[in-house]
Amino acid sequence: MKIIVSPNSFKGSLTSIQASKIIYEGLKIYNPNFKIKKLPIADGGDGSLDIFKLYFKYNSVKKTFLNPIGEKITTEYITIENNKTALIEFSNASGLILMKNKKRDLRKLSSFGTGQQIRSAIQMGVKNIIICMGGSATIDGGTGILRALGVKFFDIYSNEILDENPIIKMKNFDLSNFILFNKKINFHILVDIKNSLLGKFGAVKIFGQQKGLKEEDFNFFEKSMCEFSKLTDKKFLSKTGNIIGGAAAGGAAAFLKEFLNAKIYNGTEYILKKINYKSLLSRRFILITGxxxxxxxxxxxxAPISLIKFLNKENFFSIAIGGSVEHKNIDKFLKHFDLVFSSCDSNNLDFCIKNAENNLFDLSKKIGKIINCLNLSK
Incomplete structure (x- = not known):
């Protein structure tokens, strides 16, 4: 029986491509005769672009764009399908990874650079734009993106907002210069969450802390997001607050759905379909994900559970690996996977990240032994 190795990224330590290679090597050390196929995956978060590069012929477009604090950086997006489709990773221009050792004032951070990438792709003449929404640094409801596409935002005094996160004092917006007027472009937004925009499980309350939002600013940002939601709903006759996955990328997903007439997808399922994942599998197999x-x-x-659901009618034995595992939910995980392992038993996150490669390699050797003992590879 073939072993399929399909991890997502181990955030902060290993890309999915690196993780799949380490698991492969650990299994092979235990038994060189294992038949193993590496099929790393992504969920629409950091590293999704690299997965598309792995499975598609692509062209890289590298240009100068702005990061969340307005500094010029060189980053990329790619085109596939004979340049008809552009793939943009939100975090490449507007990601949390770009803010290491930088002051994070969420009243000023903007997704404008991602909007520049979208504008560049539109000007290239693409017909489809896929935006992978994970890993964002911003809570601007996508207003930075929309500004880059020609939308103007105004404060209570009818002054255009240029240097701050528009969402914090916006009272109106104008679409007169919106670049997408009279253009037929299909926008697909890939998310790795189901959270809607507002409330205790929304963009601000759930994800604000990891982006550096100060405790005293939570209610202010929630109120601001709610105001933008009301303005948008009035304009587009929509219900942005109820959109599943709308909380992604600091609320950008919900508003881009309306302004760009975009469709929101579960990132893992979308990518698996796009790369025709099932066609790469054997009739019977052991699946290792994590x-x-x-x-x-x-x-x-x-990604891991989305992958299992995607394969629900296939004939396979499933193993899940977490860099760490929340033990109170272990019974829930075991409803989806046959076996669940943690590669690091320490409660020290820095230790687990620093030793991620060695820990995953050692665990993979142990999993190889288990596969042998259970006679699963026959």
Whole structure:
């Protein structure tokens, strides 16, 4: 029986491509005769672009764009399908990874650079734009993106907002210069969460802390997001607050759905279909998947469980690896997987990240032994 190795990234330590290679090597050390196929995956978060590069012929477009604090950086997006489709990773121009050792004032951070990438792709003449929404640094409801596409935002005094996060004092917006007027472009937004925009499980309350939002600013940002939602709903006759996955990328997903007439997809399922994942499998197989942490969020749209659901009618034995595993949810994980392992038993996150490669390699050797003992590879 073939072993299929399909991890997501181990956030902060290993890409999915690196993780699949380490698992492969660990299994082979134990038994060189294992038949193993590496099929790393992504969920629409960091590293999704690299997965598309792995499975598609592509062209890289490298240009100068702005990061969340307005500094010029060189980053890329790619085109596939004979340049008809552009793939943009939100985090490449507007990601949390770009803010290491930088002051994070969420009243000023903007997704404008991602909007520049979208504008560049539109000017290239693409027909489809796929935006992978994970890993964002911003909570601007996508207003930075929309500004780059020609939308103007105004404060209570009818002054255009240029240097701050528009969402914090916006009272109106104008679409007169919107670049998408009279253009037919299909926008697909890939998310790895199911959270809607507002409330205690929304963009601000759930994801604000990891982006550096100060405790005293939570209610202010929630109110601001709610105001933008009301303005948008009035203009487009929509219900942005109820959109599943709308909380992704600091609320950008919900508003881009309306302004760009975009469709929102579960990132893992979309990518698996796009790369024709099932066609790469054997009739019977052992599946090894995983990601940096298996916790309550993993149950709502993250890659490993989304992969299992995608393969629900296939004939396979499943093994999940978490860099760490939330033990109170272990019974829930075991409803989806046959076996669940943690590659690091320490509660020290820095230790687990620093030793991620060695820990995953050692665990993979042990999993190889288990596969042998259970006679699963026959």
């Amino acid at each position: 990601e940096g942490r298996l916790d309550s969020q993993s149950l709502f749209g993250k």
